[in-house]
Amino acid sequence: MNSVSSSSLDYRRASRHFQRENTVIETRGIVIGGDKIVVMAGPCSVESSCQINELALFIKSTKASVLRGGAFKPRSSPYSFRGLGEEGLKMLAQAREMTGLPIVTEVMSPDQVPLVAAYSDILQIGARNMQNFPLLCAVGATQKIVLLKRGMGNTIKELLMAAEYILDAGNTQVMLCERGIRTFETMTRHTFDINAIPVLKDLTHLPVIADPSHAIGNAQYVSSIARAAIAAGADGILVEVHMNPSMALSDGDQSLAPEAFCLLMRDVEKIAHAIDRPL
Ligand code: PEP
């Protein structure tokens, strides 16, 4: 571990110097940040009741344990599908009722926090909002679990300081997510920063999750990056899955079809065993 520096004082509550033991988070019997690798999976966006229910039943039939799905979608173009809003949250809650799977979904602004918190188990802060400080303070004022994604143009230290805002506001249930950063490379959507996994595990006690889907942006390569992230020490993965990716309303190119997801789960289990971490 690095020695205490004035730099780590900027993220003191998140730092391993201030808490040596891993933060372990629990929701509906699912433990995140413990020995077990956690797989969170689901569509980029909730599209309909039928879509999310069918997918939730499929996810439930695998060893994945958290259902993801966006109802409020940050889209680069205002003309792209921006999510079903509260209707989408209701559909997610219904899918949870049916399967028992806890749900993770994005909250985009401070005024949305009470609404999204009322339906979800884990509040996702997206890459584009990593330094939305009023939003960090607003989720920090709740006792909801937060999945904080690294901004595509942000350093590891900036991610830790963003987490610090949430911790400093009184919410200790925070996990971090590496989802790819912007580099000069254009063959892939972003560049997955594999370095971030061991570095974060060293610098902070907070659970570290990898999102290979948004990092690479192409379903063909998602599993390779997911496997690498687990081998590198991630506590879990967040993966986009769709029953029919070519029909997805967002991020279809990077969404795994059910068969590909099953193959990934088989590989994840093998790698987890190889590093003494059950699935
Ligand atoms: C998402 O999870 O669908 C998403 C928009 O992620 P990110 O914020 O990492 O782009």
Ligand code: MN
């Ligand atoms: Mn997406």
